[in-house]
Amino acid sequence: MVSEQQPSAIEGAKVLMVGAGGIGCELLKTLALSGFRDIHIIDMDTIEVSNLNRQFLFRQSHVGQSKAKVARDAVLKFRPDISITSYHANVKDPDFNVDFFKQFNVVMNGLDNLDARRHVNRLCLAAVVPLIESGTTGFLGQVTVHIKGKTECYECQNKPAPKTYPVCTITSTPSKFVHCVVWAKDLLFAKLFGPKNQENDLNVRSSDSSSSSEQVEDVFEHKNGEEIEQYARKIFDHVFGYNIELALSNEDTWKSRGRPRPIYCKDVMPTEHVHQNGNQGRGSAAGDMASVSAMTTLGLKNPQDLWSLKENAAVFLEALKLFLSKREKEIGNLSFDKDDQLAVELVTAAANIRATSFGIPLHSLFETKGIAGNIVHAVATTNAVIAGLIVIEAIKVLENDVKNYRMTFCLEHSSNKMLLMPVEPFEANKSCYVCSETPLTLEINTHRSKLRDLVDKIVKAKLGMSSPLIMQESTLLYEVGDDLDEGEVANYAANLEKVLSELPSPVRGGTILTVEDLQQELKCSINIKHREEFDEEKEPDGMVLSGWTQAQAAEKNSKVSADNGASTSGASQAASTVPEDEDDDDDLQIILPPVPGKKRKLSDVTATSGVPSAAKEPKIKRKAEEINGDKDIVMLDDGNIVKKGEA
Amino acid sequence: MDGEELTEQETALYDRQIRVWGADAQRRLSKSHILVSGLKGSVIEFCKNIVLAGVGSVTLNDDRLVTEGLLSANFLVPSDPNAYTGKSLAELCSDSLKDFNPMVRVSVQRGELSNFDVDFFHKFDAVVISSCSLSTKKSINEKCRKSLKRIAFYTVDCRDSCGEIFVDLQDYIYTKKKEDETIECHIVYPTLEEAISAPWKSLPRKVSKLYLALRVIEKFEELEGRSRGETSAADLPEVQKLRKELCDTQSHAESQIPDALLERLLKGRTEFPPVCAIIGGILGQEVIKAISGKGDPLKNFFFFDATDGKGIIEDIGNPKPK
Numbered sequence A: 001m002v003s004e005q006q007p008s009a010i011e012g013a014k015v016l017m018v019g020a021g022g023i024g025c026e027l028l029k030t031l032a033l034s035g036f037r038d039i040h041i042i043d044m045d046t047i048e049v050s051n052l053n054r055q056f057l058f059r060q061s062h063v064g065q066s067k068a069k070v071a072r073d074a075v076l077k078f079r080p081d082i083s084i085t086s087y088h089a090n091v092k093d094p095d096f097n098v099d100f101f102k103q104f105n106v107v108m109n110g111l112d113n114l115d116a117r118r119h120v121n122r123l124c125l126a127a128v129v130p131l132i133e134s135g136t137t138g139f140l141g142q143v144t145v146h147i148k149g150k151t152e153c154y155e156c157q158n159k160p161a162p163k164t165y166p167v168c169t170i171t172s173t174p175s176k177f178v179h180c181v182v183w184a185k186d187l188l189f190a191k192l193f194g195p196k197n198q199e200n201d202l203n204v205r206s207s208d209s210s211s212s213s214e215q216v217e218d219v220f221e222h223k224n225g226e227e228i229e230q231y232a233r234k235i236f237d238h239v240f241g242y243n244i245e246l247a248l249s250n251e252d253t254w255k256s257r258g259r260p261r262p263i264y265c266k267d268v269m270p271t272e273h274v275h276q277n278g279n280q281g282r283g284s285a286a287g288d289m290a291s292v293s294a295m296t297t298l299g300l301k302n303p304q305d306l307w308s309l310k311e312n313a314a315v316f317l318e319a320l321k322l323f324l325s326k327r328e329k330e331i332g333n334l335s336f337d338k339d340d341q342l343a344v345e346l347v348t349a350a351a352n353i354r355a356t357s358f359g360i361p362l363h364s365l366f367e368t369k370g371i372a373g374n375i376v377h378a379v380a381t382t383n384a385v386i387a388g389l390i391v392i393e394a395i396k397v398l399e400n401d402v403k404n405y406r407m408t409f410c411l412e413h414s415s416n417k418m419l420l421m422p423v424e425p426f427e428a429n430k431s432c433y434v435c436s437e438t439p440l441t442l443e444i445n446t447h448r449s450k451l452r453d454l455v456d457k458i459v460k461a462k463l464g465m466s467s468p469l470i471m472q473e474s475t476l477l478y479e480v481g482d483d484l485d486e487g488e489v490a491n492y493a494a495n496l497e498k499v500l501s502e503l504p505s506p507v508r509g510g511t512i513l514t515v516e517d518l519q520q521e522l523k524c525s526i527n528i529k530h531r532e533e534f535d536e537e538k539e540p541d542g543m544v545l546s547g548w549t550q551a552q553a554a555e556k557n558s559k560v561s562a563d564n565g566a567s568t569s570g571a572s573q574a575a576s577t578v579p580e581d582e583d584d585d586d587d588l589q590i591i592l593p594p595v596p597g598k599k600r601k602l603s604d605v606t607a608t609s610g611v612p613s614a615a616k617e618p619k620i621k622r623k624a625e626e627i628n629g630d631k632d633i634v635m636l637d638d639g640n641i642v643k644k645g646e647a
Numbered sequence B: 001m002d003g004e005e006l007t008e009q010e011t012a013l014y015d016r017q018i019r020v021w022g023a024d025a026q027r028r029l030s031k032s033h034i035l036v037s038g039l040k041g042s043v044i045e046f047c048k049n050i051v052l053a054g055v056g057s058v059t060l061n062d063d064r065l066v067t068e069g070l071l072s073a074n075f076l077v078p079s080d081p082n083a084y085t086g087k088s089l090a091e092l093c094s095d096s097l098k099d100f101n102p103m104v105r106v107s108v109q110r111g112e113l114s115n116f117d118v119d120f121f122h123k124f125d126a127v128v129i130s131s132c133s134l135s136t137k138k139s140i141n142e143k144c145r146k147s148l149k150r151i152a153f154y155t156v157d158c159r160d161s162c163g164e165i166f167v168d169l170q171d172y173i174y175t176k177k178k179e180d181e182t183i184e185c186h187i188v189y190p191t192l193e194e195a196i197s198a199p200w201k202s203l204p205r206k207v208s209k210l211y212l213a214l215r216v217i218e219k220f221e222e223l224e225g226r227s228r229g230e231t232s233a234a235d236l237p238e239v240q241k242l243r244k245e246l247c248d249t250q251s252h253a254e255s256q257i258p259d260a261l262l263e264r265l266l267k268g269r270t271e272f273p274p275v276c277a278i279i280g281g282i283l284g285q286e287v288i289k290a291i292s293g294k295g296d297p298l299k300n301f302f303f304f305d306a307t308d309g310k311g312i313i314e315d316i317g318n319p320k321p322k
């Protein structure tokens, strides 16, 4: 029973919080006020200005400092006699192993990304420590309880499918603004400033793309002695003019679509005009991201304004020139970062110019930044409510009040009079590859795919293992770790480049691979099935894994997955292994769609966050009704009420 | 909207929330004035939320001197008895709140809430009161109603692990998005007096037990001349008698107001911080909606009880026809 009468379970508890962001600040405060006396908190992030509207333990003067540490100090001011231990570190660090987790009575997550959530889930399962998960998006939020042997684990549920876009939609037939943003961010920006030698196909995918690829390399190379102005205009004409002309030459594409309009620099920006404004960046030290801004140079103030085509062109040229003149040293190592003002300016301008070509409505820098950065919409009030609900569940867990565990949904519109809706926790999914031992099946072309593809696309990206070990019967095919000798390192590196069927211990149809992550203490088997062909658009990985839980839309969106099964080399890797810019925030949706053919108690509650189309509000569709009078538990099935025991 | 642009500083600070409610709403928030009286845990939470959200000003009213007991769910006042000698609770809270967001004006209004006149309330867009008697609540509600402009009125009450919010937005017109269209809605609220004098027979089916139990206890405090919350488990027998009387006159089943619930509410003198966070969060959201004129507002009661975990909206009482 939650009330003030039993403080002892709370006082004696040692608890771990992962995340000191929006939910984390609220949670740490509420735990301290509620009488918790031994709190540990891990967060690798530092404080940013856009945190200050809700992460109330932080002030302007703390920008740049460790969230975990500043949060600790702030709470100790009003509760000086409790113990708070802060770790400015990544929860995936090996120090935070199963033994570390075992010392806690309960773990509470206020995380911002799927990867860390899955990692903590696995450690809690291995350490048999109860986990309380949470997430918020705008006015929506939820708290769930995960206890090994009693409830489902965090990964038992299918999550909404990742939002990816077919390659050709991005490269040649965009129909929404988000397609233009993905193009500007993942292709153009990466091509201009990312690692060299990537086969990032910036040419419109067309019949003669292979023959033109060499020419593409030439265009993007900034030759010694070439005027920056000259170079910027050349890039402009190539990507917004020439590439569109090239696409237009492929008549088949435009039979059922509107034809795009090529845009050339001279038509929008007469040379004199550019020179007049050009390149007088008032930015001071090179490399200081905040100080270099095309908007500042051009006198554009409001990030919510829509820019004309001419303004977009001016921003594009100016931003490109500023990168080349003020941030030269970073070129070759840059990946898009939503907190990098100049990068956001360039991507906004490029996406808008491309949108103009394709007759797509333009967007402001503010909106584009949200789309490109997968920014989670966040308000303080929802975080406060969610933190309160987490503490209530944590107290029940400490008091072992098993029958009263609830997961709770915070809704934007009441459902059956409820704004906060508690639901009985789900049972574990018997075929969950994380908390049960059900094998996975992988369809793959064993004669074309390399071990590297399997490691990157499946073991890391889908199974979420960070330090994997792969075995074929008793032969080790791959392993990472600090304790490997040189021979092993060389051997595994060589294996990565081999196709599966040519490995020292060949992997073919019928092979059972064992994949293990020693830190997470997670081990699973993968049955290999050989398959020749894969659909490039529908199965962009070139391999299909079944029996695993899908990743979430919010975090994996807007990645262009290129190519088909066979090794895709530099190109797709640059796109998919550069760490995605997860949002800086706490907050993220995780809501539960129905599992086909299986009775779920709750369904069709989808809160999407940061999904590019989500300029709109997340939607919730659901009906719920109370059953059993005072039993106070709702069960839902595809949006309808299901009474207990009713099929 | 109102012609004034948000500053660059505001856009950067409020980036994430502008993505939720839009720049128009943010502008309206930054011009709004809020009065808060009775700085209990849930109200402190509320203050934090609206200061972070970026309202124009917050005026705090609570002349009580600080004691340990008053700070059980307070995270604004540093734990240093030397720092708070001689200062009122409002003064101490205001010092910390100012720090949360330099763009919000936080000030203190000394004086007894029930002595303020209509002109005083006229300065505010929203009034939130807590920790006072039912009669004070009603009289402030009436004063807000007499003002020429619409003042959003809220009361908050947390006892043990339960909380209640009451809302009066008078004659309220707002907009909401429905499938990409913006539609205008109109609702008429009853006053606090009208709401709590609704015959129990007319209450919604399965009305929250908390609603009934709190009315019984409120009545008890009024009859006994107690201050709000000045009760203990020893009062249970008297309260049970009152429950029976009320249920008899209203022809309502006594079982709808369980002993266990009454007992919890009577003896729950210290606040339960998680419930304060929840009530303060919901209230913050409501005030933001009412000021921005966007989104369905709560009509007209909200209840939360940590023992069942439900946060319930009840629509109780009819406004008098004009």
Ligand SMILES: [Zn+2]
Binding pocket: A152, A153, A154, A155, A156, A157, A428, A429, A432, A433, A434, A435, A436
């Ligand atoms: Zn599981």
